Amino acid sequence: MTARIEPAARPYDDDMEKTLERLMPPGVEPLVLFRTLARNPRVFRRFMAGGLLDKGTLSLREREIVIDRACARCGGEYEWGVHIAFFGARAGFGPAEIAATVAPGADAECWNANEKLIVRLVDRLHDTSTVDDALWTALKAAFSDEQLLEMIVLAGLYHMVSFVVNATRLPLEDYAARFPRTAA
Template sequence: MPRLNPLAPPYSPEAAAALARMPADIALFRTVAHNPRVLTRWKEGGLLDRGSVTLRQRELVILRTTALLKAEYEWGVHVAFFAAKAGFTPAEIAATVHGQASNWQAEEAILIRLVGALVHNASIDDVLWREASAYFDAAQMVEIISLVGFYHMVSFMVNATSVAREPGTPAFPTRDEAAAAQ
């Protein structure tokens, strides 16, 4: 049960304007629209445009971050909207949740490790930084760290407000489902 119900029409003029700028009509955005200024800042600070990392790399960072933070709502939205475009297999999608070994490319394995370090330690040690720097330049490292930070915030929002999953979005796979996908 949501702790904050997503706004429903009729919206205030401020909320309507903020929601009109969002890329989709989803419960998360209607929940954050309780504070239209914050929703506008989310849009202005969003990282879903073409950045310095590939779509697949971006989505891997987002999926792993939201999975580690148990933000099933946001993980499911990104699986539903972006996983196919990013070329993820069912086994890779499941691995973002359960961390089972997968056939990740070398730079993808580094991304998984970077996300884990940032989520668990709020930092990246020197060894991992050097390893990551072999694959990612300074602009990409800034974007990766920012993605983890932004989706950490989004995870806080969906978890704290108990946003209900969007219709048609997947739940986290169970360990048995993940094993079957391998």
């Protein structure tokens, strides 16, 4: 499948070169997603300003459950694969957790009770764009308001990222993970 929008190529403007360099580990080319968005510097900068990959109210593992589940539910294999490659091991994901991010339902044995709530939250937001009272009550008993807001915004942000990577048909990064064969 060919990308619908050609990613920006070197030479980038000096400012864009420095920005892209800061985003990636040394020696790793900027993601195709970043280079594609760089075709519109205003959109790229606004997109980067909305990122939530800093130290927030969630643990790295909780954050990655939200992101990976949101991407998986949207069929955003590109972004899911990048996150598994860069953050999966650091988040403590083994094969069971990786598979559970794409598997139907929230009851995988690898998730603890709070992690199952996170998966349920992402699924409910994906399916209905809201959260019912019963789930909200369970979430409020386990997480702070700040954590809940961060999870909701992350789920929405990574739906948007999935829309971009899917609509523009970005080619998968060579080093990124691929959906398990059982993923829908």
